[in-house]
Amino acid sequence: MELAAKLAEDLRAKDLFLKDVKSAGVYLNFFVKYPDYSKKVLTSVKELGEGYGRPVIWEGKRIVVEYVSANPVHPLHIGSGRNAVLGDFIYRILKFSGAEVQRRYYVDDVGLQVAYLGYGYIKLGKPNPPAGMKPDHYYGLIYAATTTIIDILKLKKELDVKKSSGNNERVLELSRQIDELMSDLARIKEKIPEEIDALLNALSRVEDPESEVNELMRKYEAGDKDSEPVREVASKVVEGIRKTLESLGIEMDVWDWESDLIRSGMVDKVLREARESLHFTEHKGVPALQFEGLLKDPALRKKLRIPEGLDIPPLILVRKNGSTLYTTRDIAYTLKKFREFDADLVINVIAVEQTLPQAQLRLALHALGHAREAESLIHYKYEMVNLPGTSMSGRRGRYVTVDEVLEKMTTLVQELMKGKKSEAGDKALKIARSAFKYMMLSASPSKTLVFDLRKALDTNQLSGPYLQYTYARANSVLEKAGEVEWDTVDFSATSQGLRRRLIWLIGKFPSVMSKVASELHPEDLVHFLNEVADAFNAWYDKEPILKEGDRGVRALKLAITASVKTVLGTGMSVLGLDVLRRI
RNA sequence: GGGCCCGUGGCCUAGCCAGGAUUAAGGCACCGGCCUUCGGAGCCGGAGGUCCCGGGUUCAAAUCCCGGCGGGCCCGCCA
Missing domain, CATH: 3.30.1360.70 (Arginyl tRNA synthetase N-terminal domain)
Incomplete structure (x- = not known):
């Protein structure tokens, strides 16, 4: 006291x-x-x-943000959508805070998944998408069909064996799994019936398709000519993904192809470094790194942000057939990102399910003598996006794509705009994508999102446009008012009710921004902007601005309106929401 | 089995890290009002709550600690 x-x-x-x-x-x-x-x-x-509100905490820093980086085997689904929107927010807030930021997309064309797609693509004689279908959507179906058919054939083989051996329990289980896959396949077949028949036909004549896929992957990594179609089909999918990002208003600075990384020799170099490392080991007969020694040091654990209770198994670097694993290549890629941009910090926007490999990556970097990079590599995690009842699966073609959500939302917005003074063009898309981004940004990244398309399309729940609307409203008032007479503003009239609250909120903006910039939490900014919009709309309804008789008070009201407009505009553009003068 | 994350009115989301002055906040849905005045994608009012449960710490717990329960994710020569 x-x-x-x-x-x-x-x-x-x-x-x-x-x-x-x-x-x-x-x-x-x-x-x-x-x-x-x-x-x-x-x-x-x-x-x-x-x-106004620009934080200085990242001033002068050089930062690489890697995001989206969805595998080039299917269109972006709403999970990748969350990634894209969050990554883009991080890019924007860092840039606004004075950092030099580079955006990179890592095209993982060397992994098993692309090999499956390439395999199906080759078996079908390298088909082109039908007219009107985006390549990523078309090849996404081919990919899902290929993996699903191969899995079905594999299970059927096992089923035959188990049947003859009389293992009834296993037989039932296998039958159930096969039925499930068959219904996935049937769903895909509705869209590309001819391709499915051709694929079934081709693959059922192959003795062991799985090992052929593996062989294709090995050849691709080795740069063998036979594997060229893999890059070809991956490129087509990437082109489709790029289009989707474009309609979201998201651009990348650099597209890195994993196969180029391998051809550059960087991965070999990492392997040589690994073999010389104290932490090198053979695990189950293949080269690996083990981190037991490093993990015993609590200080190091903390520096590398290894979760306390997390058990880290050895990191296997090379498969028995000589091909490398994703994380091995990611070691080389991380170094590339640091070096090419001379980066102080690298932020990977990756789903929480990859916590373990990301931790292994940091440990591996440290083990190979890249301590600074290991400490400056940030895994920005976000939780999964699920569909009501199920989770998504690229392998089974079970997903909701960003394209279809945007398309449906755009149509909905167009309906709403009818009869309004809407200017044509891409305004409906800009409103729709802002609504989509708002959904992705308003919840904490640490929360699982259940994406309900019906709710997303519910007119009354479009909260993103609420901010856009409020901004347009403030803008409209200001356009009608002409210049704000700053010299005549009567500051003594500021202490009552909503004016007071609005000024208080406007004054709070810089501290909100610096918190948001240091913690990279978009939801804090979203909620703050909502408060500002709520206060402004309530005030707007209560006190006439343009009709204010007292000149000094009128000038004050316009100054408040102008400030609200600035704050909303800055906040929205940092979030990546389109700032529209009219909607 | 082990680890990490989440659990706030019917639904969704803030607040929790840095415990107090917020009477637990906002949106949707629900009920009732407001278009002769600056953009009604708006505003005003109403109803609706065991802050998952149980202990503990504290003058004070949605918030910190311990133990449960429910859901998600991870524990691959996939990524």
């Missing part, structure tokens, strides 16, 4: 827009000189404009 009184005394002595400070029990009550504070806030917004 005495401490509070003492503090009050001290604070009173300093001049921080404070009228008075009183202690009340354990609390300190601050009384702000509202006219002075308001003047400071509003003129700051006026002078700094779009720079």
